[in-house]
Amino acid sequence: xxxxxxxxxxxxxxxxxxxxxxxxxxxxxxxxxxxxxxxxxxxxxxxxxxxxxxxxxxxxxxxxxxxxxxxxxxxxxxxxxxxxxxxxxxxxxxxxxxxxxxxxxxx
Amino acid sequence: xxxxxxxxxxxxxxxxxxxxxxxxxxxxxxxxxxxxxxxxxxxxxxxxxxxxxxxxxxxxxxxxxxxxxxxxxxxxxxxxxxxxxxxxxxxxxxxxxxxxxxxxxxxxxxxxxxxxxxxxx
Numbered sequence: 660x661x662x663x664x665x666x667x668x669x670x671x672x673x674x675x676x677x678x679x680x681x682x683x684x685x686x687x688x689x690x691x692x693x694x695x696x697x698x699x700x701x702x703x704x705x706x707x708x709x710x711x712x713x714x715x716x717x718x719x720x721x722x723x724x725x726x727x728x729x730x731x732x733x734x735x736x737x738x739x740x741x742x743x744x745x746x747x748x749x750x751x752x753x754x755x756x757x758x759x760x761x762x763x764x765x766x
Numbered sequence: 767x768x769x770x771x772x773x774x775x776x777x778x779x780x781x782x783x784x785x786x787x788x789x790x791x792x793x794x795x796x797x798x799x800x801x802x803x804x805x806x807x808x809x810x811x812x813x814x815x816x817x818x819x820x821x822x823x824x825x826x827x828x829x830x831x832x833x834x835x836x837x838x839x840x841x842x843x844x845x846x847x848x849x850x851x852x853x854x855x856x857x858x859x860x861x862x863x864x865x866x867x868x869x870x871x872x873x874x875x876x877x878x879x880x881x882x883x884x885x886x887x
Contacts, residue, residue, distance in 0.1 A: 709868065750872060
């Protein structure tokens, strides 16, 4: 099975900061990676698919990059609504795997 | 607008069974692969199972293989998850999700609000 290592597990940042979250796959997954945002008590929301494609309606301050085994999610200027937990997902194989999550907290 | 409404969760004793349902609307259900994803209290997301649009292909996480069965009724736009031999480790919110696909490669695109399964005596 493909393992996903996401870092950091927690991130403290201020409004306006540039934020980067990383996911590393245990083997190449091409560009089959998605990023989700989840707020407490709510379902996850898709942000990015195929590593760098922005889901419709998602603000352009969110961007994704990478291929193979190394991927990043960047928030160019953190907004109050962005404090949440973020997960990566590999869907290269029929057994999908999420990263452990990154909680973005207010500094 | 895509809408997914899960039901069937609740309190069940260890060793028991439950059947979760997910009523779908706002899209052509039979054309869409579907997923179940769960989240234990205070923990991360765990993919559980997936099914093709026609129901002919099913996939399971190793942690649930042999105990969980995914199925669908395309005439009723409904997705199911039969969960048997429940243990405490199965306590979680269970989400159904509509897949977005590039060819045969799919991910969870739209999510329901989830249904809570609690396994306890």
